[in-house]
Amino acid sequence: MLVEESPPSDSDESTDEELVPRQSVTLFSPPESLRLESGKRLGPITVTYETYGTLSPERDNAIFICHALTGDAHVAGRHKSNDRKAGWWDGFVGPGKGIDTSRYFVVCANVLGGCQGTTGPSSLNPATGRPYGMEFPFITVADIVNVHKAVIDHLQIKKLLAVVGGSLGGMEVVGWAARYPDHLHAAIVLASAPRLNAQAIAFDKVGRRAIVTDPCFHNGDYYGHPEKPRFGLALARMIAHITYLSEQSIETKFGRRLQGSVELAYDLQKETEFQIESYLDYQGKRFVDRFDANSYLALTRAMDYFDLEATHGPLQTCLGATAARFLLLSFEDDWLFPTAQSRTIVRALVEAGREVTFAELPGGHGHDSFLIDAQFPLLQRFVEPFLDATYRSVRSE
Amino acid sequence: MLVEESPPSDSDESTDEELVPRQSVTLFSPPESLRLESGKRLGPITVTYETYGTLSPERDNAIFICHALTGDAHVAGRHKSNDRKAGWWDGFVGPGKGIDTSRYFVVCANVLGGCQGTTGPSSLNPATGRPYGMEFPFITVADIVNVHKAVIDHLQIKKLLAVVGGSLGGMEVVGWAARYPDHLHAAIVLASAPRLNAQAIAFDKVGRRAIVTDPCFHNGDYYGHPEKPRFGLALARMIAHITYLSEQSIETKFGRRLQGSVELAYDLQKETEFQIESYLDYQGKRFVDRFDANSYLALTRAMDYFDLEATHGPLQTCLGATAARFLLLSFEDDWLFPTAQSRTIVRALVEAGREVTFAELPGGHGHDSFLIDAQFPLLQRFVEPFLDATYRSVRSE
Numbered sequence: 001m002l003v004e005e006s007p008p009s010d011s012d013e014s015t016d017e018e019l020v021p022r023q024s025v026t027l028f029s030p031p032e033s034l035r036l037e038s039g040k041r042l043g044p045i046t047v048t049y050e051t052y053g054t055l056s057p058e059r060d061n062a063i064f065i066c067h068a069l070t071g072d073a074h075v076a077g078r079h080k081s082n083d084r085k086a087g088w089w090d091g092f093v094g095p096g097k098g099i100d101t102s103r104y105f106v107v108c109a110n111v112l113g114g115c116q117g118t119t120g121p122s123s124l125n126p127a128t129g130r131p132y133g134m135e136f137p138f139i140t141v142a143d144i145v146n147v148h149k150a151v152i153d154h155l156q157i158k159k160l161l162a163v164v165g166g167s168l169g170g171m172e173v174v175g176w177a178a179r180y181p182d183h184l185h186a187a188i189v190l191a192s193a194p195r196l197n198a199q200a201i202a203f204d205k206v207g208r209r210a211i212v213t214d215p216c217f218h219n220g221d222y223y224g225h226p227e228k229p230r231f232g233l234a235l236a237r238m239i240a241h242i243t244y245l246s247e248q249s250i251e252t253k254f255g256r257r258l259q260g261s262v263e264l265a266y267d268l269q270k271e272t273e274f275q276i277e278s279y280l281d282y283q284g285k286r287f288v289d290r291f292d293a294n295s296y297l298a299l300t301r302a303m304d305y306f307d308l309e310a311t312h313g314p315l316q317t318c319l320g321a322t323a324a325r326f327l328l329l330s331f332e333d334d335w336l337f338p339t340a341q342s343r344t345i346v347r348a349l350v351e352a353g354r355e356v357t358f359a360e361l362p363g364g365h366g367h368d369s370f371l372i373d374a375q376f377p378l379l380q381r382f383v384e385p386f387l388d389a390t391y392r393s394v395r396s397e
Numbered sequence: 398m399l400v401e402e403s404p405p406s407d408s409d410e411s412t413d414e415e416l417v418p419r420q421s422v423t424l425f426s427p428p429e430s431l432r433l434e435s436g437k438r439l440g441p442i443t444v445t446y447e448t449y450g451t452l453s454p455e456r457d458n459a460i461f462i463c464h465a466l467t468g469d470a471h472v473a474g475r476h477k478s479n480d481r482k483a484g485w486w487d488g489f490v491g492p493g494k495g496i497d498t499s500r501y502f503v504v505c506a507n508v509l510g511g512c513q514g515t516t517g518p519s520s521l522n523p524a525t526g527r528p529y530g531m532e533f534p535f536i537t538v539a540d541i542v543n544v545h546k547a548v549i550d551h552l553q554i555k556k557l558l559a560v561v562g563g564s565l566g567g568m569e570v571v572g573w574a575a576r577y578p579d580h581l582h583a584a585i586v587l588a589s590a591p592r593l594n595a596q597a598i599a600f601d602k603v604g605r606r607a608i609v610t611d612p613c614f615h616n617g618d619y620y621g622h623p624e625k626p627r628f629g630l631a632l633a634r635m636i637a638h639i640t641y642l643s644e645q646s647i648e649t650k651f652g653r654r655l656q657g658s659v660e661l662a663y664d665l666q667k668e669t670e671f672q673i674e675s676y677l678d679y680q681g682k683r684f685v686d687r688f689d690a691n692s693y694l695a696l697t698r699a700m701d702y703f704d705l706e707a708t709h710g711p712l713q714t715c716l717g718a719t720a721a722r723f724l725l726l727s728f729e730d731d732w733l734f735p736t737a738q739s740r741t742i743v744r745a746l747v748e749a750g751r752e753v754t755f756a757e758l759p760g761g762h763g764h765d766s767f768l769i770d771a772q773f774p775l776l777q778r779f780v781e782p783f784l785d786a787t788y789r790s791v792r793s794e
Contacts, residue, residue, distance in 0.1 A: 231610040274701065
């Protein structure tokens with residue numbers, strides 16, 4: 001499956017030990033293309049990934065992190081010394097942190113269908129020399145997991161110490177457990193679900209609708225056009241962003257405060273008056289600079305489609321097939337992935353006689369709580385001893 | 398203020414007692430134009446309204462119903478015998494129903510800024526002979542209430558038995574109590590709030606964004622164009638519609654069931670696969686046939702702006718100014734207007750020593766519960782005795 005591995009692309013910076021190199025590998029080159037869940041085939045597939053820490057000689061300390069919908073492989077650290085921001089989970093992953101990279105070897109790879117280095121709709125289709133666009137095949141969470149499993153094979157890691165992820169990443173984690181039960185010692189599932197509820201599908205739907213009705217969408221074939229479907233993609237992000245937060249968190253942060261004014265304008269032409277509006281505008285604008293509309297369509301649809309039981313049979317059976325221990329954490333104020341959905345998984349694991357730890361944390365930032373710095377000390381209180389116990393158990397085998 | 402009253406427009410049908418005539422009156426003709434809360438003036442203003450039941454000789458049995466955001470004056474009954482649907486609250490308003498029109502005289506008028514017969518952005522601007530569009534002045538809930546008060550004056554009703562409304566309608570009710578404390582005996586506030594929270598403003602914002610980024614919006618001046626901003630308005634409705642329902646209600650109604658298929662299509666071009674998507678599509682499409690995009694912008698902004706305390710001072714003072722008795726009902730699964738917001742009003746009324754009845758009902762359909770037939774028996778158990786007690790008290794004065 002392995003074709004070639006590129007050198008770290010930031011090699012000019014590699015003298016600085018603190019900097020994280022981007023890595024990539026091309027897999028599934030024809031005729032060994034990937035058979036997708038839809039039945040179609042795709043290949044070659046380039047995967048961008050990053051690693052942190054050092055793989056033990058026994059290759060038994062590897063943790064795979066599954067990023068969320070709009071995340072990427074850049075979990076922690078900086079690519080260049082002047083990067084304004086560190087990776088998306090930098091507060092939780094690093095030496096001495098919740099996932100301790102002085103002890104564990106951490107891998108994160110961008111998802112199939114994404115737009116942050118792994119093959120997706122904006123990648124060049126080798127058959128045409130142009131971006132795939134709508135020609136990109138329909139992908140599912142199972143396909144994403146299969147590609148990541150190939151990266152782990154490529155790194156010659158037989159069994160992961162743990163697979164960790166939140167939201168879409170958590171779907172991938174339970175997908176890993178169901179598909180590759182013998183290749184992980186532990187699973188950590190944050191703010192996730194065995195399937196989306198109708199409300200979450202509804203929000204995904206209106207987001208996609210915003211994109212496909214943008215006249216710059218051109219049925220997905222917008223790459224050659226000067227204008228991208230920016231308004232539609234920004235709007236999709238704004239809608240979704242509301243669902244990532246809790247009512248209380250935005251009430252506390254913004255309330256009814258005005259943006260850049262002490263008085264209401266009484267003017268419909270002034271589209272943005274309240275701080276919450278300005279905040280959403282900003283989130284939308286920032287998003288379109290880093291994300292591809294077709295990837296957004298593909299990945300939200302993959303989330304809608306995800307249904308572990310429909311694919312693998314009863315949860316108790318498909319999750320009971322692994323001997324891995326589980327840690328599930330949900331957040332009390334997460335209304336996009338309500339705690340009840342985590343409980344469904346927990347109940348199935350208990351019934352299957354699996355070792356499972358579950359807690360509903362207060363959150364405070366809704367669905368996004370697992371990404372918020374203020375939550376990391378509490379997350380660490382669960383994740384660190386769970387990983388430690390798993391690693392001790394593995395070492396004593 | 399009164400200029401002229403048009404005859405019921407369905408006069409050809411008026412021989413049939415069962416049919417409800419549309420009525421209208423033109424008020425605020427210059428120089429007696431309405432001074433808006435913004436300071437601007439507007440007039441003339443035509444108001445479409447309907448009445449049900451008979452005004453008592455003492456003119457003491459009148460109930461004014463304030464409709465919600467996209468509602469209209471057509472509360473109950475049919476305009477024509479072949480109308481497919483009856484008015485929006487037909488199950489609750491009528492002879493022997495929750496609001497008994499064999500006993501009370503019920504009035505409902507379309508809101509200022511609306512598009513169902515009362516002057517709004519799609520009405521002709523007498524100064525130009527063309528629809529107002531973005532020239533329509535900015536309006537607020539206070540302006541809406543002032544116009545409705547003028548309709549009540551026109552009907553020569555000095556004091557209403559009750560003002561009743563849900564959601565935006567409930568904002569109008571508390572606005573009535575604060576502005577016209579001596580002109581109502583009772584106030585019934587359903588699923589409402591003294592102001593929107595940041596989350597509700599956020600949802601209004603993304604809805605408006607969908608409209609103004611529709612290329613057919615033409616900065617609000619779309620009336621002369623063959624294409625209206627249909628996609629944007631439909632999307633705004635779809636987004637809002639999700640917020641009107643509860644997670645559980647759409648889970649029960651739709652779950653993950655597919656629309657018109659037993660199998661997933663694995664095809665991104667198939668935009669609608671789940672029943673919940675088809676339902677939202679339908680809601681969006683149906684809405685654009687009956688609603689004007691500029692009215693949607695104006696009225697959602699009026700809701701964002703509404704803040705009883707900011708306009709009238711502390712709730713305890715501004716609501717304590719009326720001797721009216723209050724009934725407040727909220728719904729447990731209404732996350733757009735959470736119960737806590739009703740409680741804020743209740744607490745202020747209690748502190749002001751006012752007579753107030755409050756209940757949080759189970760709901761079952763989220764914010765929309767007050768509009769759902771299945772809820773009417775329970776609503777009636779509160780509303781009917783409350784109105785009865787009020788009317789007995791008025792009669793014994």
